[in-house]
Amino acid sequence: MATNSDARTGPITLLSLGHGCVDVYQGAVAALVPFLVTERAYTYAAASGVVLAASLLSSVVQPMFGALTDRWAMPWLLPVSTLAGGxxxxxxxxxxxYALTLAVIAISGIGVAAYHPEAARVARDASRGSHTAMGWFSLGGNLGFAAAPPMVAAVIATGGLRASPLLIVPALAGAVLCAAALRGVAASAAAEPGAVRVSRAGAMDDWPSFARLSGAIVCRSIVFVGLSAFISLYVRERTGGGAASGTAALFVLYLGGAVGTVTGGALATRHGRLSVVRWSYALTVLAVAGVVLVPGPALYAFVALTSAGLYVPFSLHVTLGQDYLPRRVGVAGGVTLGLTVSIGGIASPFIGAVADVTSLQTALAPLIALPVLGWLLVRPLREPAMLEAAPA
Structure with a gap:
């Protein structure tokens, strides 16, 4: 017989695993870039256009899906959007x-966009608003990111780009996990009819604070997407290594996020969310500077440090955004998990264009300043007012 604890933790575990299967496809787009450059002779600008295709439509439609899920529960979006992303x-x-490649990558971006607002809403309800539980939910996505480079490399290096249909497998698994998670959430509600949930009645949306937070996430996103798109090629240039060295750097960038996300939830419980977010942005300034300026194998250490700095505040961004907009949790999830994250892809073509006429090091150097701007934006923020608990 399942215990109440099992009824609570089971759905979060399944949602975390399903989140990983979806975010494989966010990481897979960047992981495909070196193979597109090698096999199809894409320029840096053309390759970054593929990253933009995954981000642009996603940026536009994700808040729209968030607004829809604030009005109507749409749990069916989870398995359907997972399949579209894959x-x-x-x-x-x-x-x-090239045009067809952009089109299908855009479809993937829309699938990922449709997934996140509803998934964040379901995870918030399943976790009862716990920072730690939301950290585990975010961890699944980060592990999906981390799994993308070796998965793509294994498939494409073996069979070339025409082997890409094999990459549908995580989506099939994710759709099954999402369906199981939704059944688990329903079972949890039935098992604990007297549970409490966060009440949004009478709560006020704090749009100015949400706007500042969103601006900081945009800064974080541009750094992350810019490095995701080009770190593999950059490390090859700086270390003189082959394809494996670049794939390893991208893997470190993504895997460090898994550690950072879990650490962020634990640190926030002890020191407060905003304090952790501010220190993370400060750390990221030094880490990105190391990536751009330090030569040789030491690059990998700075890539790992950058990953931690970018990911420690990741789940905290989501819960802060939801608490600043308690009446529009779907919109908050769509923006913090979607729009502000995806919009970083818009900067990728500019980075690629600069790299084509100068060098990758010159193109990546401006990324050092963005965490400074992010820190300035979050510095005056205050912790959202605690909301009341009401019977579920």
Missing amino acids: AGVALAGVSGS
Whole structure:
């Protein structure tokens, strides 16, 4: 017989695993870039355009899905959007057409966009607003990011870009996990009819604070997406290594996020969310400077430090955003998990264009300043007012 604890933790575990299967496809787009450059002779600007295709439509539609999920529960979006996200990436290598590649990658981006607002809402309800539980939910996504480079490398290095249909497998698994998680959430509600949940009645939305937080996340996103798109190629240049050295750097960038996300939830419980967020942005300034300026194998240490600095506040951004907009949790999730994250991809073509006429090091250097701006934006923020608990 399942205990009450099992009824609570089971759905979060399944949601975390499903989140990982979805975010594989966010990491897979960047992981495909070196293979597109090598096999199709894309320029840096053309390759970054693929990253933009995954981000642009996603940036626009994600808040729209958030607004819809604030009005109506749409749990069916979780398995459907997971399949859409996987299908787009799986079709990316089927045709040599640049236009078709952009189109299917855009479909993948829309699938990922549709997933996150509803998933964040379901996870918030399943976790009862726990920072630690939301950290585990975010961890799943980070592990998906980390799994993308070796997964893509294993598939594409073996069969070339035309082997990309094999990349649909995580989406199939994710759809099954999402369906199981939704059943678990329903079972949890039935098992604990007297549970408490956060009440949004009478709560006020704090749009100015949410706007400052969103601006900081945009700064974080540009750094992360810019490094994701080019760190593999950059490390090859700086270390003189081959494809494996670049894939290893991208893996470190993503895997460090898994450690950072869990650490962020624990640190926030002890020191407060905003204090942890501010220190993370300060750390990221030094870490990104090391990535850009330090040569040789030491680069990997700074990549890991950058990953930690970018990911420690990741789940805290989500819960802060939801608490600043308690009446619009779906919109908050759509923006913090989607719009502000995806919009970083818009900067990628500019980085690629600068790299084409100068060098990757010169193109990546401005990323050092963005965590400074993020720190300035979050510095005056105050912890959202605690909301009342009401019977579920």
